[in-house]
Amino acid sequence: MSIYTLTVQGRATRDHSQTMNLKQLSEKLGLSPTTVSRALNGYPEVSETTRQRIQAAAKKYNYFPSTRAKSLATGRSMAIGHVIPTDANSEMVNPIFGDFLAGAGETYAASGYDIMLSAVRAENELQAYRDFAAKRSVDGVIVHGPRADDPRIALLKELELPFVVHGRAPVADDSYSWLDINNRRAFQRAAQLLIDLGHSRIALINGQESMDFAQRRRTGYAAAMEAAGCALRPEHMVADEMTEGVGFNAATQMLHGPNPPTAFLVSSIITAIGVRRAIGARGLVLGRDVSVVIHDDEISYLRNGDREPLFTATRSSVRAAGRRAGEILLQRIAQPSTPPIQELWDVELTLGQSTGPAPT
Amino acid sequence: MSIYTLTVQGRATRDHSQTMNLKQLSEKLGLSPTTVSRALNGYPEVSETTRQRIQAAAKKYNYFPSTRAKSLATGRSMAIGHVIPTDANSEMVNPIFGDFLAGAGETYAASGYDIMLSAVRAENELQAYRDFAAKRSVDGVIVHGPRADDPRIALLKELELPFVVHGRAPVADDSYSWLDINNRRAFQRAAQLLIDLGHSRIALINGQESMDFAQRRRTGYAAAMEAAGCALRPEHMVADEMTEGVGFNAATQMLHGPNPPTAFLVSSIITAIGVRRAIGARGLVLGRDVSVVIHDDEISYLRNGDREPLFTATRSSVRAAGRRAGEILLQRIAQPSTPPIQELWDVELTLGQSTGPAPT
DNA sequence: AATCGCACCCAAAGCGCTTTGAATGCGCCA
DNA sequence: TGGCGCATTCAAAGCGCTTTGGGTGCGATT
Numbered sequence: 063m064s065i066y067t068l069t070v071q072g073r074a075t076r077d078h079s080q081t082m083n084l085k086q087l088s089e090k091l092g093l094s095p096t097t098v099s100r101a102l103n104g105y106p107e108v109s110e111t112t113r114q115r116i117q118a119a120a121k122k123y124n125y126f127p128s129t130r131a132k133s134l135a136t137g138r139s140m141a142i143g144h145v146i147p148t149d150a151n152s153e154m155v156n157p158i159f160g161d162f163l164a165g166a167g168e169t170y171a172a173s174g175y176d177i178m179l180s181a182v183r184a185e186n187e188l189q190a191y192r193d194f195a196a197k198r199s200v201d202g203v204i205v206h207g208p209r210a211d212d213p214r215i216a217l218l219k220e221l222e223l224p225f226v227v228h229g230r231a232p233v234a235d236d237s238y239s240w241l242d243i244n245n246r247r248a249f250q251r252a253a254q255l256l257i258d259l260g261h262s263r264i265a266l267i268n269g270q271e272s273m274d275f276a277q278r279r280r281t282g283y284a285a286a287m288e289a290a291g292c293a294l295r296p297e298h299m300v301a302d303e304m305t306e307g308v309g310f311n312a313a314t315q316m317l318h319g320p321n322p323p324t325a326f327l328v329s330s331i332i333t334a335i336g337v338r339r340a341i342g343a344r345g346l347v348l349g350r351d352v353s354v355v356i357h358d359d360e361i362s363y364l365r366n367g368d369r370e371p372l373f374t375a376t377r378s379s380v381r382a383a384g385r386r387a388g389e390i391l392l393q394r395i396a397q398p399s400t401p402p403i404q405e406l407w408d409v410e411l412t413l414g415q416s417t418g419p420a421p422t
Numbered sequence: 423m424s425i426y427t428l429t430v431q432g433r434a435t436r437d438h439s440q441t442m443n444l445k446q447l448s449e450k451l452g453l454s455p456t457t458v459s460r461a462l463n464g465y466p467e468v469s470e471t472t473r474q475r476i477q478a479a480a481k482k483y484n485y486f487p488s489t490r491a492k493s494l495a496t497g498r499s500m501a502i503g504h505v506i507p508t509d510a511n512s513e514m515v516n517p518i519f520g521d522f523l524a525g526a527g528e529t530y531a532a533s534g535y536d537i538m539l540s541a542v543r544a545e546n547e548l549q550a551y552r553d554f555a556a557k558r559s560v561d562g563v564i565v566h567g568p569r570a571d572d573p574r575i576a577l578l579k580e581l582e583l584p585f586v587v588h589g590r591a592p593v594a595d596d597s598y599s600w601l602d603i604n605n606r607r608a609f610q611r612a613a614q615l616l617i618d619l620g621h622s623r624i625a626l627i628n629g630q631e632s633m634d635f636a637q638r639r640r641t642g643y644a645a646a647m648e649a650a651g652c653a654l655r656p657e658h659m660v661a662d663e664m665t666e667g668v669g670f671n672a673a674t675q676m677l678h679g680p681n682p683p684t685a686f687l688v689s690s691i692i693t694a695i696g697v698r699r700a701i702g703a704r705g706l707v708l709g710r711d712v713s714v715v716i717h718d719d720e721i722s723y724l725r726n727g728d729r730e731p732l733f734t735a736t737r738s739s740v741r742a743a744g745r746r747a748g749e750i751l752l753q754r755i756a757q758p759s760t761p762p763i764q765e766l767w768d769v770e771l772t773l774g775q776s777t778g779p780a781p782t
Numbered sequence: 783a784a785t786c787g788c789a790c791c792c793a794a795a796g797c798g799c800t801t802t803g804a805a806t807g808c809g810c811c812a
Numbered sequence: 813t814g815g816c817g818c819a820t821t822c823a824a825a826g827c828g829c830t831t832t833g834g835g836t837g838c839g840a841t842t
Binding site for chain 4: 443445455456459460463488490491492493494495496589613
């Protein structure tokens, strides 16, 4: 027995032997569907004694309202859309995605929302949002990894689909909701820390320049360097995918160059693992010969050390960000006409074993 | 304007100014909803010329059928459920999840299915599957990371919800569909490779014993060791979470022990990164003093080297597994009464830079 | 000329829920 | 005693689609 069966022609036919539904339940109780529905949804027009009776019966018969029918009747789908790009070229699935979703999922679950995931190639990303809107399958969406002049924000406004951006677009704009960390200040402080330790040849291994966060981090880094009178060397600045391999290759090349950096500022712990490998391969010691500061998203399976941090790091939990972004979105959905919400989180700077005074 | 608005009492009221629906479209065309629906769904009872006309209009007015209504009418939700445990204790979100989903998502998208994600704490996992069934929000589910005597399999059978297991339960059972890699053979071959290189003190750093794959890998490892007459030392076998920290700690401890291993067999590239760090910290050289063989799931953001593999590895793409598991599930959904499908994939063994002859 | 088959099309019912608008019954006040 | 207000309950409409079970009109068959 299954939910549906196929006829010979392949046309679907129904199978109504399903689970308990509202009508059946109300018949068992000798009440109207109206009353049962109201009782279960907590409306006041039903006496407390019948409500008790109804709830007991619902539990007894394991009754759950069909989300499909509920959605259709209410016009709300009780689901939030997330679009996960599965870039065909780079085969890169964002490693922080899982933790962000776990955080957001907690929030959603508490309010009865589900997650609708759309895994698409980058070039179909816009269409994925369009589909969400056209098929009315979600009540709101989260936008991940905003880029310079990101077309998604304009599209979502046009589609009138509530959304929250994790991160933000480069241009200041208070017409939409976002949650971001203070990337600029984070990298400025991180660079300053290294400068205070006596470093002046500090390399930046960053995410791709098209990403807003990467631009802001570079700006922060550059500001600290310039304020300290340190030269900004193009050969010491890389903006690329945040993979272990990129970290290794970039650091290897720099360490073999004419004026090798004595410190690295690295945008991701994964990239930093590659940098660490390069440092080791060059016969240098991390934290003594070469310092490294990273940004740590607190990815659950890549903790930055158990007790004390391994890498000195600017730190902000992406899981907490997911939780909060989910809250903001639900709030937007409940009250779409209130002004958008923006939150800028400051990061912690924690000292680990990967930094030390510049070698003399 | 939003999908719905709240009245003062908080009761939802409808807002029907929505997007184009079937009725509106059919009116514009001067046809009945029946005909339009049939035309768009490819049924034969409609002339080719009107079909063309209808399709053109649908495109012009950007008409998409509401999935909600469609689901209700057909009884199929056109969504696949995935439950992602967000364990509260370990805060561990499975790193291979993203890539598996990306693969499965490709398959789903090609058939018009969506992904419904349920992020729950481990203790609520069973309830998540129950909810999927009771709320009728998905047509089938994927079971991730099966454990010994996994209750989910029995539950799903009882719920009559089509499912496919990624991995399989320890007890042979051809009554359900699964897709697995040959973990036993993989680790047997990997251990054999090390033995052939002259190693005899080979450590195993494995996933938790409760996981089926970990048991099979240990069995394969043990078989090779015993066949070669190598002692199975308990202090050289670890079964724990597959994090960098665990790899580092376990390897550090072993390398400082009385009879340190000369080779490691590691269940995950993430753990192996910790092992590599421990080897470096001990002042040893990977691939010369100590050999390492890993299992590589080909996670997109943690490639095992660019061109040539970094670690010698048994290798199998988890993304490809997702694609195929999705296919199997869709097949099960379409024809639930056909016999279950089981697939056991063999892994590749690729040589990298992390293995060499045992030091003498 | 009556009948049949076929190609096309439609009205209406139904999926399982929510919500509107009314009905019922009861205590209470004038 | 009649009428009012309140607390409960219900019947029916509607959400946007699919599918059943006919219709209609036309050429071909007898």
